[in-house]
Amino acid sequence: MVALPKQMAYLKKMRWAASDEERCGVRSWRWESKVDFDFKQSTVTLAEVAAAAGVGESTVSRVLRNEGSFSRKARERVMEAVERLGYVPNRIAGTLASAGSRLVAFVIPSLSNIVFPDVLRGASGVLEANRHQAVFSVTDYDPQREEALVAAMLAWRPTAVMLAGFEHSEGTLKMLRASGCRVAEVLDVDGTAVDLAVGFSNRAAGRASAEFLLKRGYRRIGYVGHELERDTRAGKRFAGFCETLASGGSPLVAREICSGASSVESGRLGLERLLARHADLDAVYFSNDDMALGGYFHCLAWGIAIPSQLAIFGYNGLDIGRVTPQPLSTIRTPRVRTGQLAAELVVTNAPPQVVDLGFELVEGATA
Amino acid sequence: MVALPKQMAYLKKMRWAASDEERCGVRSWRWESKVDFDFKQSTVTLAEVAAAAGVGESTVSRVLRNEGSFSRKARERVMEAVERLGYVPNRIAGTLASAGSRLVAFVIPSLSNIVFPDVLRGASGVLEANRHQAVFSVTDYDPQREEALVAAMLAWRPTAVMLAGFEHSEGTLKMLRASGCRVAEVLDVDGTAVDLAVGFSNRAAGRASAEFLLKRGYRRIGYVGHELERDTRAGKRFAGFCETLASGGSPLVAREICSGASSVESGRLGLERLLARHADLDAVYFSNDDMALGGYFHCLAWGIAIPSQLAIFGYNGLDIGRVTPQPLSTIRTPRVRTGQLAAELVVTNAPPQVVDLGFELVEGATA
DNA sequence: ATTTGTTTTGGCAGCGCTACCATTTTTGAC
DNA sequence: GTCAAAAATGGTAGCGCTGCCAAAACAAAT
Incomplete structure (x- = not known):
């Protein structure tokens, strides 16, 4: 069933270009197709090509797959026929056969x-x-x-x-x-x-991140992530991270898990909530760069000095993280x-x- | 259809084994497969299922596609055989036939x-x-x-x-x-x-953007984009944009086209170059939000006040643009x-x- | 029981192609 | 020319499934 939205709230907002056509609204019209509306597949087969070219099916097949041996002349005749008939090989059949x-x-x-x-x-x-x-x-x-x-x-x-x-x-x-x-x-x-x-290794990445933060002297470290049961790789990073923090003598202070998928917005909200509970954190590890960017923006917006007041660390090494006013500290992965x-x-x-x-x-x- | 086994032990607790191997380097090793290394396709066919179930092929086919009529008993016997043999239908053959x-x-x-x-x-x-x-x-x-x-x-x-x-x-x-x-x-x-x-309509989007900027009082407007011949939709936006600017009496002052695909980095560099040539611009239209974000970051980094000193306008309505310290002005498209x-x-x-x-x-x- | 109608069933011919093999043509060395 | 080897070619049997059809089984109504 074609469900064409009849009225979308957002369309009311503005109307542009009063002049010619009204483009901004939802609009739909029929268009008389030149294509035959009985959408059956074109049915040129290899056999027809063979007949048209005056050669055997095998020869056509060999020419088309450029495999086995065939003469130059056969090749030309086949190609001519293919072009003339508009033949498109059928990989379904080819696959089944081979x-x-x-x-x-x-x-x-x-x-x-x-x-x-x-x-x-x-x-x-x-x-x-x-x-x-x-x-x-x-x-x-x-x-x-x-x-x-x-x-x-x-x-x-x-x-x-x-x-x-x-x-x-x-x-x-x-x-x-x-x-x-x-x-x-x-x-x-x-x-x-x-x-x-x-x-x-996601686990190693988590460990490396923790090690880095510890080496930099951060001791009151928090985490902002998204649903871990679902994204098991993020879960492994988190586990590795906690492991190293703990063995480094500065166990994780607090975590904030946002429901739903990771996103910049979640990161921002997550950090906000985390800081509301633990204003004294000096670093936060995010489940990935999207989340971390959200945290970064939160800090920018609220005048939280980075990294002196709060450090931020992400994961993925997205391109965007290299271009922010301060390049994002993260782990770049060869995706x-x-x-x-x-x-x-x-x-x-x-x-x-x-x-x-x-x-x-x-x-x-x-x- | 293949009966899908119920319980999933997919959350087999992962072992965060102690600090063992260093994971951070490039490493690769063989793993002795339990799978037979002669990777031939499993060859259970519908005919075999039929034989095993003691029914005809057609019946199996009907049961599996849940189409046509068949008895409850037939269904059970077929499903049992399917499960026992681990049969996976072959859509290649099915497609060819139907x-x-x-x-x-x-x-x-x-x-x-x-x-x-x-x-x-x-x-x-x-x-x-x-x-x-x-x-x-x-x-x-x-x-x-x-x-x-x-x-x-x-x-x-x-x-x-x-x-x-x-x-x-x-x-x-x-x-x-x-x-x-x-x-x-x-x-x-x-x-x-x-x-x-x-x-x-990309054209209309370009026009709407221009109209908006004009209405806000911007008059010295520039453009930062990526290769237009390739991304024709961006080209259409640009055309619509220029059109409206011109008819509004404030034609485009300057443009900067970055080679390659659009990216945050291109946007940043593009704006930098554009401003080097035209320091007096009061607004810049970007080919999309990625580019615009780059421009936004450039301004943040160089202390260019937004929008009082320079206005930025993008295209796409990416989520990230809603979470930046200042929400990005843009056009949101229902992708x-x-x-x-x-x-x-x-x-x-x-x-x-x-x-x-x-x-x-x-x-x-x-x- | 018999008839009529309905549901269920199995056999088999393709779907369009490739693999294999047998046959024909060409090539090249004598 | 002759003959063996190589190259080129065409016929045909499937690949695994579905669609069609006729046959069989069952049900309902006489």
Whole structure:
């Protein structure tokens, strides 16, 4: 059912361009398609191309895949026919016949958290260069959905499935193992891989952050994060962080967990709430850079001096953090590289392995 | 369908083992897989399930798709066999036999520009709810690549193809029209649609921004943008902006075009360069919020008072702009909704139409 | 019981392509 | 020319599933 919003509150606000067309409002109109409205697939098949070119089907197939041997003349005739008929190969049929889908499935927690688009971006280039294609779906950090989506993905007989981290339901793991396709678990190395894993240690990142803050002399340290049960990698960072703080003799003073996904706004609100309870903190660790930026903005807005009055530390190393008036202190992670490498391992059919790409601590100016 | 195992032990308490290996470096090791390293696809077929269940193939097919009629008993026997054998349906074969891929192809310019993940996010939910799947590839704003990628996508006989905007190569258009699959062009309405279009008017957004700035009394206005030939929607905004400025009697004073994609850093550098040439500007329009944030940070860092000394105006209405110390003045666009609606139109096989979802001007505090 | 109508079932022909193999044509060395 | 080796070609059997159809089983009404 097409649900066209009839009246949206925000539209009333303003009207522009009284002159010609009214563009700002919701508007919709029919457009007489030149396309035949009976949307059936164009049905030029390889057999038809073969007939048109006056060669056998096998020859057409070989020419099109540039594989096996065929004469220059055959090639020309085939290409001519392909062009003339507007033939588009059917990979569905091709895959069924040859058992090689060249499809790589991504089952990721979210598209809002820039981390995952980054991985997709890295992988996407490599896949394309190797004539593979990316399919994806979004779990919203829900293991149940992940399981259902993995099942759906496997139905496409992908070359590989890529998932975030190691925490999956038993059912998911079982399916993956039974599927026979490659599995790449990315963005973490703290756990047991099914097959391939590419990423970095979140726990170590948490520890490194704590160590840095301690070394800088901060002692009353707090944490602002988002839902940890869902984002298990953030949970691991937090655990590593607390661990090192504790063994350093300055255990975490307080934490504020914001419900929902991480966001700049959550970070800002989280810090506000945390400081309301503990005004004497001298440093705050955030679950990631988005959250940290929110904290940073809070401080800017309220005139809290950074880092003398309060230090801020994030995670991810987003580009934006390098351009803020004071560069954000954070840990930069090779997310794009993670996607690239995972894709490379998959397309080269590399043996099972875990690759730790490490991370880089960016000192910045906020801690 | 594969029965999904119930309990998930996915939250197997992670062990935060003591300080063992140093995780921060690059490291990689082999892991002895329990999976047979001959990665052949599991080969349980529907026929085998039928045999195991003691029913015909058709019955299995009907049960699995929950379509047509079958007895309760048949259902039970089939499900039991499916579970016991770990059968995963093969959609490749299913699609070939039934001509309905339930695949929606996205050919988008970029994953770095948050706009596109937003659209994907909106579409993704709707598609999933309708048992469709998203395939995507990235053109990097290159029409040639777009053409190649569309061709590759069409080989999967998708239900629909979604593209950004209306500017496509002749070849792309021809293929799309000939493909017989639905086409949705998103994020713009200023142009001629092939089939479906969902978005908002970039021209009008540019005009609205200019009108707003003029109304606020700014007269010496500049522009900082990124490569316009590539991002045609940004180009349309710019055109609309200049148009209104000119007809308002205060034509654009200067512009600074940064090479490469839009980014916070480009915005900062761009503003710096622009001000070096024209110190007397009283407002700057940016090609989008990322760029505008960069400009905002530049001002913060250099003590340029906003908006009294210099006004800043962006485009997109990113969340982050609402949380900066001064909320960013910008135009908020319904990107997620665009993805949703486009997906809805596609899955409901709605007639060809263009839907303008409008936009909202956010006054903010920077202009 | 018999008839009529309804539900359930299984067989099988493709879907469009590739893999394999057998056949034909070409090439090159004598 | 001849002959063996190599290159080029075409026929055809599936890949795993769904759609169609006829057959079988069951139910309801006489």
